[in-house]
Amino acid sequence: MTRLPLLLSACALALLAGSPALAQQPAPEAVARTIDAAPLAAADRAAAVAAMIREIEARYVFPDRTATIRDRLNAGLSSGRYDTADPTTFAERVTTDLRESSRDGHLYLTHAPDQYAAAITSDADAYDNPAYLALWAAAARRSNHGLGEMRILPGNVRYLRIATFYWVKDRTGQAYDDAMRFLREGDALIIDLRGNGGGDHAAVRYLLSHFMEPDKLDMTFLEAGEEPVQSRTLDHLPAGRLIGKPLYVLTNRQVGSAGEAFAYSVQKFGLGTLVGGVTAGAANNNTVVPISPGFMLSVSYGRPVHPVTGDNWEEVGVEPDVAVDPTQALDTAVSLALAGLLARPEADPADRAGWEWAQVAAEARVRPVAVPGDRLQTLAGTYGGRVIAFEDGGLVWLRANGQRSRLNPLTTDGLFAVEGFDDRLRLRLTGDALEVHRMDQPAPQRFPRD
Numbered sequence: 146m147t148r149l150p151l152l153l154s155a156c157a158l159a160l161l162a163g164s165p166a167l168a169q170q171p172a173p174e175a176v177a178r179t180i181d182a183a184p185l186a187a188a189d190r191a192a193a194v195a196a197m198i199r200e201i202e203a204r205y206v207f208p209d210r211t212a213t214i215r216d217r218l219n220a221g222l223s224s225g226r227y228d229t230a231d232p233t234t235f236a237e238r239v240t241t242d243l244r245e246s247s248r249d250g251h252l253y254l255t256h257a258p259d260q261y262a263a264a265i266t267s268d269a270d271a272y273d274n275p276a277y278l279a280l281w282a283a284a285a286r287r288s289n290h291g292l293g294e295m296r297i298l299p300g301n302v303r304y305l306r307i308a309t310f311y312w313v314k315d316r317t318g319q320a321y322d323d324a325m326r327f328l329r330e331g332d333a334l335i336i337d338l339r340g341n342g343g344g345d346h347a348a349v350r351y352l353l354s355h356f357m358e359p360d361k362l363d364m365t366f367l368e369a370g371e372e373p374v375q376s377r378t379l380d381h382l383p384a385g386r387l388i389g390k391p392l393y394v395l396t397n398r399q400v401g402s403a404g405e406a407f408a409y410s411v412q413k414f415g416l417g418t419l420v421g422g423v424t425a426g427a428a429n430n431n432t433v434v435p436i437s438p439g440f441m442l443s444v445s446y447g448r449p450v451h452p453v454t455g456d457n458w459e460e461v462g463v464e465p466d467v468a469v470d471p472t473q474a475l476d477t478a479v480s481l482a483l484a485g486l487l488a489r490p491e492a493d494p495a496d497r498a499g500w501e502w503a504q505v506a507a508e509a510r511v512r513p514v515a516v517p518g519d520r521l522q523t524l525a526g527t528y529g530g531r532v533i534a535f536e537d538g539g540l541v542w543l544r545a546n547g548q549r550s551r552l553n554p555l556t557t558d559g560l561f562a563v564e565g566f567d568d569r570l571r572l573r574l575t576g577d578a579l580e581v582h583r584m585d586q587p588a589p590q591r592f593p594r595d
């Protein structure tokens with residue numbers, strides 16, 4: 146399949162913070178810089194602007210915008226706005242003008258001398274250049290191909306964080322296979338895309354294929370003068386498919402490009418629920434071009450069309466199904482996942498007991514419980530030799546070994562989590578007794594108040 150990079154910039158995207166439609170944080174750097182930057186001379190800046198204009202006029206996906214972009218760049222040069230010897234500052238100022246004149250999140254300039262040095266080793270497109278691809282392969286290896294974290298959350302909700310959609314032939318698929326085998330054993334799944342600035346559509350297609358039937362059209366990519374390129378779900382998946390698993394995808398404004406492509410398909414194909422904030426709104430396909438001395442210009446050359454909508458998310462982003470503060474998206478998704486599992490009438494009783502236990506804590510994280518201090522004071526006391534003290538506005542378990550564990554309310558009727566313990570232990574204070582609840586025991590131990 147034709148390579149379809151969909152990646153937002155590393156450092157320049159931070160400049161979008163002032164733009165409601167495209168505000169985002171930087172995507173991860175592909176490589177750490179090893180080549181020192183030389184000061185920019187006036188001739189360097191003029192030559193760079195001229196080269197950028199040539200590339201944009203030759204490649205840009207929306208030809209009707211090129212004159213406006215060209216005039217903005219020339220104005221920046223002639224006005225002295227680009228008069229700086231610092232190449233990073235120059236790239237930031239150029240990127241601001243590119244973005245404001247095009248409204249395109251994939252049109253930007255970065256100072257990346259290592260990438261530039263690799264890109265100029267061949268006349269081929271950067272994504273067909275072995276030296277350039279080797280930089281991304283090294284970054285993929287160091288980051289487990291963007292699969293940054295896997296966890297088993299209470300209630301057997303499985304969590305996967307994808308920081309970047311890397312794709313390295315014959316390598317990345319194996320990393321995804323391992324991650325999909327991990328997810329497959331979960332009762333519900335959460336994929337966290339928050340902060341994912343994009344990557345390669347090959348990784349998106351591979352991931353998406355696990356949640357869809359084989360050979361389904363997932364996206365068509367259009368480029369002027371070229372035949373449309375279809376992306377279809379894969380037939381063979383070593384880890385098997387996860388169709389029907391409850392799926393929740395976490396989003397925020399820093400999710401862009403290929404990250405948005407996955408979120409958009411999950412929503413439009415009805416594969417799961419998006420939880421968090423609206424995404425960046427950068428849909429176009431981009432390639433990168435070396436610009437002397439030491440810069441890389443990202444230029445949009447095509448656009449995706451989704452088979453369900455006949456459109457994409459450019460400039461508008463992907464709206465979540467459940468809009469919450471993105472910092473609360475994980476807790477919200479866990480609570481939603483457990484509630485959905487508990488709604489299954491045919492659930493195994495042991496599974497249901499685990500979900501019910503986990504849901505209490507999940508709800509407390511989403512909607513923190515406050516118990517008045519005077520009520521807490523009435524619960525302080527000694528229960529079968531176990532001392533519960535009221536200190537600093539809360540309750541503390543003074544354990545026999547001298548350790549102190551704070552009790553955090555889970556419900557308004559006296560159920561508490563014990564700080565320092567995992568969630569398999571809880572205490573309930575009824576006023577006349579202390580109950581010790583353990584997840585793996587059917588009935589609590591009860592200690593009357595002394």
